[in-house]
Amino acid sequence: MTPEIQIQLSPSSSAAAAAAASSAAAASAAVAMPEPLHESIPLRKTTAGSSNKNKNKLALLPLVFLIYFEVSGGPYGSEQTVLAGGPLLAILGFVLFPFVWSIPEALITAELATALPGNGGYVVWADRAFGPFSGSLMGSWKFLSGAINSAAYPALCADYIARVVPTVSSGGPRVAAIAAATVLLSFLNYTGLTVVGYTAMALCAASLSPFFVMAAAALPKLHPRRWGAVAHDRDWRLFFNTLFWNLNFWDNASTLAGEVDRPQRTFPRALLAAGLLTSAAYLVPLFTGTAALDEPYSSWGSGFYADAAGMIAGRWLKYWVEVGAVLSAIGLYEAQLSSAAFQLLGMADLGFLPKPFALRSKWFNTPWVGIVTSSLISLGISFLSLDDIISSANFLYSLGMLLEIASFLWLRRKQPNLKRPFRVPLRMPALIFMCFVPSAFLIYVMVLANWRVFAISGGLTLFGGAMYFFMEFCKARGFLKFKLEERMGEMEEQEGNKDEA
Structure with missing residues (x-):
């Protein structure tokens, strides 16, 4: 997923409002569940950003490229599948x-x-399925993982x-360069999701184009028999971790769902299109x-695609691939x-x-x-030694994914009548089977962690x-103001006005 990646123990690389108009059957099904604190409050209007004008909503095309950069960002860092298993296993892995x-x-x-x-x-998924503590813990796991x-x-x-x-390679100039890059990239994010989405489109085109040029230049030199070789x-361990890293984080864009134009229709299409784009970016x-x-397969470390481009077409293409790596990192x-900012919102x-x-x-x-x-958290961490910290962040992401899968299955069973504009066309036994392999793989990569990762x-x-619990304490004592409490107060006031009328 990232250029010049160091493979760790797990990934790279939805919803925020309870359905305000669910049926009576769905409501009765929810009674048997641990009820989230805010399930009875009409969150859709506020969390979806009702103040946004439709023209500021995120359309299909920019959403596709945002998902693409959440998951992939290009083939940078995927070379180690060849190092770990050879061409045949690498190709089969990405297929x-x-x-x-x-x-x-x-x-x-x-x-x-x-x-x-x-x-x-x-x-929201974890909160709706298992209650507010699970929702809060999910938020902590995923936010820390993404920020790191x-x-x-x-x-x-x-x-x-x-x-x-x-x-710029060391000392004060390097610190200044990292700080300047963080400020500039964060300001771009501040200008809005639509700007970021269309910027992602341009970054994708610029970072992927050298690989298609490389493919065209390589046509006379292709020897397909080499695809069948195995290391x-x-x-x-390196093979599966590299695949996992480069094909993860599909759920991150879910935190933007409130900013998407017609999310019930747009999200499934965007996920499909981003999946096809991601596959092409790796396989070509x-x-x-x-x-x-x-x-030799030992040459296929992170960054080898730049060397490969130079060998195939010349140094000019090598430099182009390296520039593409920077553009991919920006995306x-x-x-x-x-995703992190809208998750906090x-x-x-x-x-x-x-x-x-x-x-x-x-x-x-x-x-x-x-x-x-x-941005401040990411900036502070960028000056630290990241090996065990990133591994730990990815470990937390794996914990979050296990909770996410459990929430999906629990909601399908306990709230079967929840309106689902897109529904996975499988019954519960098949859904459990579908979720078993990802869950087993998450547990597998977590078991491989060292003691420092477990400790962190x-x-x-x-x-x-x-x-x-600290936030709950602050609510009880009135030390901090919470938006949810204000909305509950507004609802009580409205109810009182109705009674008076």
């Missing part, structure tokens, strides 16, 4: 792995994002700038590079920052975070408090749980 991981995750996202459209995404992962992208931009300006020393350079070059940062709408996190910019209607908070992840999980 077959989406069916056991990406497609189930995308289907879950499509069903729940269209059933509960709004900002907050998976936070996105910290690598401004640093990566600084690394590439250092190739042109060597003084003698196979590294299955993979088929080209493995068939055109007779290089990845923008997409993940958008959705959590504030739901009462998990104080009211200021629900504030929007007067000029661009963007959640500026969420953008600033996420455990500490961050305790922090997330403590934050929930």
Whole structure:
């Protein structure tokens, strides 16, 4: 997913409002569940950003490219599948792995994002299924994971700038370059999702075009028999982790659902189109590079595609691929920052975070408090040694995915009459089977973690749980203002006015 990636133990790389008009049968089914604090409150209007004008809503095309950058960003970093298993296993991995991981995750996202459209995404799913503590913990897991992962992208931009300006490689100049990159990229995010979405389209075209040029230049040099080769020393851990990293985070765009024009119709289409684009982005350079070059598999480390482009067409294409890596990093940062910021806004709408996190910019209607908070966390982490920290963040993401899968199955069973504009066309036994393989894989990569990852992840999980109880304490004592409480007060006032009338 990322250029010059270091593979860790898990991924790279929906809904925020309860359905306000669910049927009586759905309501009775919910009684048997742990009831979320805010299920009875009409959240759709506020979390979906009713103040937005339709022209500011996110349309299909920019949403496609935002999802693409949430998941992939291009083939940068996928080279290590060849290093770990050889061409045949790498090709089979990117052809077959989406069916056991990406497609189930995308289907879950499509069903729940269209059933509960709004900002907050998976936070609402867990809250609706298992109650507010689960929703808050889900928010902590996913937010920390995304903020830490996105910290690598401004640093990566600084690394590439250092190739042109060597003084940026260390010390104060490097700190200044990372800080400047973070500020500039965050300001772009501040200008609005529509701007970010169309920027993502341009970044995708610019970062992928050198690979299609490489494919065209390689046609006379292709030897298809090389596709059948397998590495003698196979590294299955590296192989599966690389696939997992490069085909993950399909659910991240769910936190933007409240900003999407007609999400019930737009989300499934956007997920399908982004899936096709992602597959092409991985397979075209993979088929080209493995068939055109007779290089040892040990050469296929992160960043090898730039060297491969140089061998096939010349140094000019190598430089183009390296520029594309920077543009891809920008797109990845923008997409993940958008998801994180709107997740915080959705959590504030739901009462998990104080009211200021629900504030929007007067000029661009963007959640500026969420953008600033996420950017500052990413900036601080970008100066740290990230190996175990990123592994721990990905461990937390895996925990969140297990809770997300459980929420999906629980809601399908306990709220069968919840209106689902898109519904996975399977009955419960088949759904359980569909979710079994992704769940088993998540558990597998978590078991491979070292003790430091377990310690850091455990500490961050305790922090997330403590934050929930701290916020509840602040609500009870009136130390902080929460948007949910204001809306409950407004509802009580309206009810009182009705009684008087």
